[in-house]
Amino acid sequence: MGPEEREGVRARANGSSALRRGANERPRVRLDQPRVPRRTLFPEYDPDAFGRLSEKIARFLGTGRFIVWMTVIIILWIGWNVTVPLPLRFDQYPFIFLTLALSLQASYAAPLILLAQNRQDDRDRVTHEQDRGRNERTIADTEYLTREIAALRLGLGEVATRDWIRSELAELIRELEMRQPDGAERDERDR
Secondary structure: OOOHHHHHHHHHOOOOOOOOOOOOOOOOOOOOOOOOOOOOOOOOHHHHHHHHHHHHHHHHHOOOOHHHHHHHHHHHHHHHHHOOOOOHHOOOOOOOOHHHHHHHHHHHHHHHHHHHHHHHHHHHHHHHHHHHHHHHHHHHHHHHHHHHHHHHHHHHOOOOOHHHHHHHHHHHHHHHHHHHHHHHHHHHHHO
């Protein structure tokens, strides 16, 4: 290790700044800032937009309108290639080009439908998780209210109700009425 290298090691150990570093060293990567996107060979796309497009296509493929249009196109295709003069036909009897076109359409339709189903499954999963959380909160609230009602019932057992007070007052009045004749005789003697 030469004297210049030792000096560089000492400077880094002592907390050298980016300005004092040598030209061949890489600057530090800042973690508080997003990276600058790199150029790639592959085209970039928005997965959410592509998913929405696939859902629209899958919805259209699942309609009666698509079946009717597809049937009309196939009937016109076969009718043209059977009835028009031979030089104007573009797909002879085995209809290989029609088969190729339908296979191509099916090869794109199947993955798009699967992508749409996966997105729907993801939405359903989120909805089920939210429903599960809502149900757990509802159950917890119901259990809390049940405990509160039970506590109120126990508390009401110890509270004087209107009927209990009336029955106690009725008993006191009966006791007073029973004692009154004794009290009336004493009053007469005292006079």
